[in-house]
Amino acid sequence: MGALDGKVALITGAARGQGAAEARLFASRGAKVMMCDVLDEEGAQVAADIGDSAAYMRLDVTSEQDWKNVVNATVEKFGKLNVLVNNAGIISPIVEIQDTTLEQYNKVINVNQVGVFLGMREVVEPMKKAGGGSIVNISSIDGLLGMYGATAYCATKFAVRGMTKVAALELGKHGIRVNSLHPGGVKTKILDDTGMTEEQAEDAFKAIPLGRIAKSEEMATLAAYLASDDASYSTGSEFVADGGLTAGFALEG
Amino acid sequence: MNNLQGKVALITGAARGQGAAEARLFAERGAKVVITDVLDKEGKQIAAEIGDAAHYIHMDVTDENAWAAAVKETVERFGKLNVLINNAGIVQVKAMVDCSVADYMKVIEINQLGVFLGMRTVAGPMKDAGGGSIINISSIDGLIGMTGGAAYCASKFAVRGMTKVAAMELGPDNIRVNSIHPGGVLTPMVTQTGLDESAIESIFGKVPLGRVGQPEEMATLAAYLASDDSSYSTGSEFIADGGLTAGFSLEG
Numbered sequence: 001m002g003a004l005d006g007k008v009a010l011i012t013g014a015a016r017g018q019g020a021a022e023a024r025l026f027a028s029r030g031a032k033v034m035m036c037d038v039l040d041e042e043g044a045q046v047a048a049d050i051g052d053s054a055a056y057m058r059l060d061v062t063s064e065q066d067w068k069n070v071v072n073a074t075v076e077k078f079g080k081l082n083v084l085v086n087n088a089g090i091i092s093p094i095v096e097i098q099d100t101t102l103e104q105y106n107k108v109i110n111v112n113q114v115g116v117f118l119g120m121r122e123v124v125e126p127m128k129k130a131g132g133g134s135i136v137n138i139s140s141i142d143g144l145l146g147m148y149g150a151t152a153y154c155a156t157k158f159a160v161r162g163m164t165k166v167a168a169l170e171l172g173k174h175g176i177r178v179n180s181l182h183p184g185g186v187k188t189k190i191l192d193d194t195g196m197t198e199e200q201a202e203d204a205f206k207a208i209p210l211g212r213i214a215k216s217e218e219m220a221t222l223a224a225y226l227a228s229d230d231a232s233y234s235t236g237s238e239f240v241a242d243g244g245l246t247a248g249f250a251l252e253g
Numbered sequence: 254m255n256n257l258q259g260k261v262a263l264i265t266g267a268a269r270g271q272g273a274a275e276a277r278l279f280a281e282r283g284a285k286v287v288i289t290d291v292l293d294k295e296g297k298q299i300a301a302e303i304g305d306a307a308h309y310i311h312m313d314v315t316d317e318n319a320w321a322a323a324v325k326e327t328v329e330r331f332g333k334l335n336v337l338i339n340n341a342g343i344v345q346v347k348a349m350v351d352c353s354v355a356d357y358m359k360v361i362e363i364n365q366l367g368v369f370l371g372m373r374t375v376a377g378p379m380k381d382a383g384g385g386s387i388i389n390i391s392s393i394d395g396l397i398g399m400t401g402g403a404a405y406c407a408s409k410f411a412v413r414g415m416t417k418v419a420a421m422e423l424g425p426d427n428i429r430v431n432s433i434h435p436g437g438v439l440t441p442m443v444t445q446t447g448l449d450e451s452a453i454e455s456i457f458g459k460v461p462l463g464r465v466g467q468p469e470e471m472a473t474l475a476a477y478l479a480s481d482d483s484s485y486s487t488g489s490e491f492i493a494d495g496g497l498t499a500g501f502s503l504e505g
Contacts, residue, residue: 165499172461172496184485209424214485221482230473233436233466236499240489244424247417247488 003228005030008078008130010070012036012061012119013088015043017188018138021216022085022223027053029224031083034074036061061088061115067122074126081126082133083227086116086160089138093195094149105152112156113163120167124176132175136226137164138219139180141242161238168236177235179226184242185213209244256480258283261331261382263323265289265314265371266341268296270440271390274468275338275475280306282476285331289314289323290341314341314367320374327378334378335385336479339368339412342390346401346446357404364408365415372419376428384427388478389416390471391432393494413490420488429487431478436494438466461496 009026013019015037023033027050036059037043047056055077059070074081089112092104116137127133142150143157160180167178185191185205187198196204205213222241225231240246262279266272268290276286280303289312290296300309308330312323327334342364347356368389379385394402395409412432419430437443437457439450448456457465474493477483492498 168496168499169461169502173463175462177462209421209487210427210429210485211425218485221484222486225477225482230477231493232473233462233470233493233495234474234491235461236496237492237494238489239486239491241483241485242489243485244420244488247420250421 002030003230004224007031007083007227008034008074008080009083009085009227010034010036010074010081010123011085011087012059012115014056015039015046018183018186018216018219019085019087020046021220022087023047023054024050025217025220025224026083026227027051031227032078034070034078034081036070037088061086061119062110064118067118071122071126080130081123082130084119084123084127084133084135085223085227086119086135086137088115089156091150091153091193093193096149097151100151105155108152109156112153113159116160117163120163120178124171124174127171127176128174133177134227134231135164135167135171135176135178136223137178137180138223139164139182139238141182141184141240141246143180144182144238144240144246165236172235177226177231179231179234179236180238181219181222181226182238182240182242183214183219184208184240184245186216186219187213188216205243205245208242209247212243214241214243255283256482257476260284260336260479261287261327261334262336262338262479263287263289263327263334263375264338264340265312265367268292268299270442271435271438271468271471272338272340273299274472275340276300276307277303278469278472278476279336279479280304284336284479287323287327287331314339314371315362317370320370324374324378333382334375335382337371337375337379337385337387338475338479339371339387339389341367342408342442344405344442344446346405347403348401349403352403357407360404361408361411364405365411368412369415372415372430376423376426379423379428380426385429386479386483387419387423387428387430388475389413389430389432390475391416391434391490393434393436393492393498395432396434396490396492396498417488424487429478429483431483431486431488432490433471433474433478434490434492434494434498435471436460436466436492436497438468438471440468457495457497460494461499464495466493466495
């Protein structure tokens with residue numbers, strides 16, 4: 001399938017997990033991919049695995065200068081930039097609000113929220129030059145409802161959802177679409193950072209309608225849809241892939 | 254792209270507009286398609302144009318027996334049924350104070366009861382097929398209000414709600430259920446409200462993307478939800494409205 005032929009995508013946090021799955025899938029569907037992360041060794045390795053249609057470059061999403069550098073480098077290498085996947089994110093260990101330090105809070109805000117703001121801002125010009133584009137912001141089910149012990153994380157994911165709508169309103173006239181993607185439970189490294197074991201994580205998702213945790217690839221296919229021209233009339237809204245977790249509650253076991 | 258290979262889809266209201274666009278795109282991407290409608294001549298014509306991958310069945314979506322017969326015929330003809338698009342719908346623009354019970358119930362029966370009957374009837378065959386995808390066409394009027402849309406909005410919000418209940422009940426059988434929310438799309442249903450093309454353009458030209466949607470742009474979203482690419486999505490809203498519901502602008 002060449003649904004992403006002609007697309008040049010910058011993907012943040014692409015060294016592993018969902019970002020790496022997105023990079024692989026996008027390349028397999030015809031896109032050129034600039035993979036960014038702070039995990040240089042893993043990132044370069046995934047790019048090498050993919051081959052000529054991928055490149056790796058270090059990007060700290062909280063750094064304005066880093067953003068300018070990677071956006072320029074992407075356009076230089078692949079001729080344009082028309083897809084951005086703001087995928088990089090961190091989660092803190094589960095901690096209640098009264099025990100959350102300002103430092104912990106700000107760390108999550110900087111990466112998950114300021115990083116998305118900077119990314120959207122920096123790609124506008126190149127996307128305008130490319131005649132339009134698609135920005136895919138990875139929010140979370142925690143951008144739709146609350147999660148116990150995750151004040152900072154939920155704040156950022158709701159913020160991403162809100163900024164997505166503002167950007168959609170402002171950038172629509174340039175043919176730039178902006179949407180948020182809301183994964184539920186996905187087997188990635190970020191989940192380990194909550195302190196849950198793999199078994200606990202799998203158990204936690206048995207009760208949802210589809211009865212299982214997701215694979216990273218199942219988020220990559222949604223990102224690919226939003227990046228493609230198939231999604232040409234969608235902008236400013238939420239795309240949920242959560243196995244039904246947020247659909248409602250059951251009166252039966 | 255043949256990502257609908259192995260899918261057998263029943264699409265209601267498929268004689269024209271969005272349903273016809275869905276039928277064409279689905280067949281092109283490898284699906285077998287049963288086109289249902291009450292407009293026999295147009296429906297048969299679309300099926301004939303598509304060829305062997307399509308078949309037309311007359312069906313009134315408010316008729317329980319017609320649903321049972323159409324689903325049975327689909328399975329007999331194509332071997333299974335694993336995609337349903339509840340696309341048939343009518344629109345009515347009438348101030349609430351002037352809306353009779355008969356006016357109201359007409360919309361509810363087609364847009365809402367029809368979706369209920371469809372979901373209920375396909376659950377069995379989809380379970381037999383090892384799973385499936387149900388796509389309910391709601392609207393932006395299932396997300397926000399519209400003046401003159403007491404019945405229409407009620408039916409489209411109801412579809413959004415029933416989608417979530419069905420997702421919860423049918424998830425264990427690997428049947429996914431999602432709703433699509435089109436914004437302004439140029440179709441016969443919309444022009445039947447009495448708005449002409451230029452009026453529709455001027456209303457929906459104000460959205461962030463600055464234009465009305467095409468039926469094909471809804472068909473691609475339906476195709477995504479029907480495909481295995483959307484394997485972890487169930488019970489939620491998929492919006493293609495050019496940004497209409499994203500927010501409001503303080504500038505012109």
